Amino acid sequence: MEMKLVAEKADQTVYEGEGGAYYAWSTSKSPLLMESKLAAGRLLLHPLGFALPHFSDSSKLAYVLEGKCTVGMVAPNSSEETVVVIKKGDVLPLSRGTVSWWFNDGGIDFTTVFLGETTKGQVSGEMGYFFLIGVQGMLHGFQSDLVSKIFNLDTKEAEDVVGSQTGGLIVKLRNGIEFPNPTEEHMKEKVYATIDTPAADVVVEGGGIINSLTEKDFPVLVGMGLSARFVRLEGKAILAPSYVVDGSVSVNYVAKGSGRIRVVGNEGKPSFDGEVGEGYLIVVPQFYAVTVIADQSGMELFSLITSSKPVKEQLAGNMSIWKAISPVVIQSALNISPQLEELFRLKNTTSLMIIPPRT
DSSP states (O other): OOOOOOEEOOOEEEEEOSSEEEEEOOTTTOHHHHHHTEEEEEEEEOTTEEEEEEEESSEEEEEEEESEEEEEEEOTTOOOOEEEEEETTEEEEEOTTOEEEEEOOSSSOEEEEEEEEOTTSSSTTSOOEEESSSTTSHHHHHHHHHHHHHHTOOHHHHHHHHHSOOOOSEEEOOTTOOOOOOOHHHHHSOSOEEOSOSSOSEEETTTEEEEEEOTTTOTHHHHHTOEEEEEEEOTTOEEEEEEESSSOOEEEEEEEEEEEEEEEOSSSSEEEEEEEETTOEEEEOTTOEEEEEEEEEEEEEEEEESSSSOOEEESSSTTBGGGTSOHHHHHHHHTOOHHHHHHHHHTTSSOOSEEOOOO
16 A cells, blocks of 8 residues: 655644744654654754753654753663763763753754654654653642652741742843753763764765764664664765665654755655755655655755664665676566666676766
């Protein structure tokens, strides 16, 4: 059965305030998110913006689009806080139930996109957030009379603890507050990584780069069952068709630039063939092949894959299936002459993961 694939921008405003905003992709506009148990959101923090401590019902990867941010994290059943500073091009894994806070102490806006899975979430296709404090927080919900008894506080103290923070999800702090700095111990840990780096897995001169983060880079990804991929294409370059053979699904976010994405399943025709630009999101179902053609300005794509060690197959180049299949089988399957089969095979003797623009 053919699936209806769409590419959409975030269409749901979850919160907007002086300190920043949070936007999400709804399942009504992007139904494959619900079917695939995936979700996406985008966090914007203005300077001095502070996202209050919270946890999510979904494991996710944060990819930084602009700016830098101090992030504090406490893993489930841990008594230690990990503090890191992440910047543009970094990826930060956040497992389900990890409490985190986010503070932008820079002079420019900080923006990150969250791509995650919702297999154990309350609502399929949506990342649920649970705040510890603030008007939507758990302490506020238990109310001051019970908080007073639990923490052995007097009435005034309990009321201040519960009600002093009148903000919701994101607040703006006053200037001069100094948050914790990353410790050397945490900086040595593999807490986050830069995926947008020249030292990539694949580098094609004049074409672009491909870089991946798997369980090899982050052992925590094994438990999360996720991995990431970053593609930067130069102007008019093409990302050769590929597909994942282990049953994984990918959700793909256009981080910069514009171009065209074509997705093909088992119908012998494109399931999706359309123009996309910065901020667009598309889900690619299991076993579907995808290719990307950048516009003149180039294009950057960040993807989450629902496997910590995905198995990819190429449809072009020396790593593709064409190299392994016998010549007579290819000739018979394509119903072409031996001469054309030989030429076709010759064209697949070099790496074609990224094809630079023809001169």
